[in-house]
Amino acid sequence: MRSIDLVVAAPHVLTMEGEGVGYRADSALAVDRGRIVALGPTEEILGAYAPERLIRRPRTLLMPGFVDAHCHMELSVLRGLAQDTGHWMMYGLNPFKGSVSPRDRLWGFRLGVLEALAAGTTTLGNYDDLMHQEAALVEEMGLRGNLTQLVREMPERVYAPGELYRFDEAYGRRDLENLLDLFDRWDGRGDGRIRILFGPMGPDFLGEALLGEVREQALRRGTRVHLHVAQGDRETEQMLLRYGKRTIPWLQERGYLDEHLIAVHLTDATEEETRLVARSGASMVLCSNSIGIIDGVVPPARTFLEAGGVVGLGSDQAPGNNNHNMFNEMKLTALFHKIRHQDPEAMPAWKVLRMATVEGARAVGLGDRVGSLEEGKRGDFILVDLQAPTMMPLFVRPMRNLVPNLVYAARGNEVCLVAVDGRVLYEDGAFLTLDAEEVREEVLRLADPIGEASEETFRSVRGTNFRFMEEGKL
């Protein structure tokens, strides 16, 4: 009997291997030093390994943790302040964003993690410009971080629709230096749990020269470029104003579309442009809730898949989406596509479950490490309580309803245990690597000062939510 760190056994397992969901009954996972060393029938695994800890729960489902391929969790601090409005970025988000200090954002980041981790997210694809501090938090909390430090040449302020953004070269240069420094310090840390990606914020937020240089530096280091692409009519307008071209053809001409690119959103991509990106080898990240609420649009993920591309899912940011919960993203992705295509067979449950796990991992360059339960991959897994009302009843024949219930009924609170690299981070409501009570207290405290500091801009914009407040609708 080989001594190892952990065996986790469950009556139902979704490994996500192969082309489907890799269902197995009564199976167990053996994990040692963070790595999956075996997966097999429970009795066989228990006969071969002597684990330091055995997790064996009746009426649970064992499956890989979720990959949130793209998010800005620090903005959780502005949850519920930017929705139901047109011109989201300038009229919804930015009146508040300017009043948020780096300290506030780090508490917002922790708040986002509270929500995401409890709902089974094990890989955070966070995208921000505070990545030195956030990488340290991720390392400390034991999560997997596929972290992107952003680079832009445009200092933030509220622009009116149709106003061309002004670039500041020194600003962009500083961002790039900071990114290179971050990469050197953090990439590969925490036994490889932390990876650093390069994040030019969008083709409209920095100039052509810097955009090219970021890519070149990324390739030199063997990492990927994580870029907002065609993220809405606001961006398209900027690109047409500046270059007289739409984003995707413009990027293609500059050799930007290839397997090194993670293209986020594609909100405003035509069918033809979508196929162009998919065929280039770039991956797509779909943020269904965020783009649905911000733009009223369902990005063309089905077209991207049909053209042979790989798609991951992202929760984007709380002001807008208002959630960091991959159950929410799976469900909305399935439902929104049924509506977009007026077809109840569009985007079935198993397909979106793959996007949130194994395909999501491939989309962000972690396909060899996580996303499925397979020997050699890292021990990132969750247990789901099958006695939660939303997961009941449990049918095994003539069809299993596990996957439909996970996607369409579960809300996230069915997750009862979350582990990364075989280390349990969350169990039955308790966070083992972060102080949830402290996060709550700090987050409750910082709202009033942010609100006060935002008041003048909020009033001057006179947006939809300003009107709703006046009318007693909020």
Add this chain to the structure above:
Amino acid sequence: MRSIDLVVAAPHVLTMEGEGVGYRADSALAVDRGRIVALGPTEEILGAYAPERLIRRPRTLLMPGFVDAHCHMELSVLRGLAQDTGHWMMYGLNPFKGSVSPRDRLWGFRLGVLEALAAGTTTLGNYDDLMHQEAALVEEMGLRGNLTQLVREMPERVYAPGELYRFDEAYGRRDLENLLDLFDRWDGRGDGRIRILFGPMGPDFLGEALLGEVREQALRRGTRVHLHVAQGDRETEQMLLRYGKRTIPWLQERGYLDEHLIAVHLTDATEEETRLVARSGASMVLCSNSIGIIDGVVPPARTFLEAGGVVGLGSDQAPGNNNHNMFNEMKLTALFHKIRHQDPEAMPAWKVLRMATVEGARAVGLGDRVGSLEEGKRGDFILVDLQAPTMMPLFVRPMRNLVPNLVYAARGNEVCLVAVDGRVLYEDGAFLTLDAEEVREEVLRLADPIGEASEETFRSVRGTNFRFMEEGKL
């Protein structure tokens, strides 16, 4: 000081009075013998009343309980078995429905209640043909039941698309007798908590004569007709085959459209037909999740509202929707309309919150009793935990984010207390009037026999989910 049963006080209150959400800070509700006797500033209420029980919790929101205007909770027993498929009713639901006994359905009903009650639903608009037993359960559990016994002339079996349903007059007659008996026994019971509506199942499920008679009998008793209307192309096809007319014009010619009618779905209604129903005084029930997943359609609720109609929300049934949770219905209603109209300002949070409470109550004929917190109405209320991560942070200025967070971030598990007629039915995870453990055990037990009995029909239909099982996708 007047002695009363209950005072509930909270730092934030949404009364849902007036045209908005009726926000009040630090307020309390005084309830006596089931009725709201006063609502005012907490200190004022506590100075005027001596309650037997005082519920006063920091960091909570007090608001009316939700009205689920239309559901079939007994079908929770088939959760997760009918989705991702075309021809939902015949190919998704019916292969299983025939194997479900009345006893199974009553356990399914209890399972649905577990989910709904914990998520703040206080009024159940259940629609079924087991209403004698369900009314007894509702009375026992202390909920408010706006219950509809269905009447149809068509015995259930799987029909192929295009096959005209065959009616059985004796079957319909028996249903009507049963309904009249139910009304006599149950309407008004439980201090008025139970109301009985008349439910002809749909204009395609019974003939013209019986449809007319059900309405006549309903009007004679001062209750409403609760009817599936234009619920999809399946129904439209039946109406064209049988009468050569689409549903809504056909109903109008027969004087069926007026304020006595609750019209559910309108999935297949044209814009003009929708306005016709709205202007007739009939109300609409919108089941966003259900119709989205079953048909890939967003029913025309915005048009209905614009034409002056009143709209409530319903969770419909678990196989399909897969949820009985009004938070889910509110969120999807808002998001689906943004997508349908490609407009982020379509269906803002406050509007769908009204549909789930005060407008929903009006839509089903309970506008004088529930849906808002006002003196004279019944004491149906919930408390929401504002320390749940999804409800944080809490901003009060320059805009309140309470309503957006309720609609877009909350998932239902933020509800910490639910009361009907001033009686607490659910508190901090505990169900005080039903045995949740017994429901879980029974529901887990009945899946295998239902699955076994359905196997042959499921296989013979060879639908999408059959193929998914073969391919390892479930």
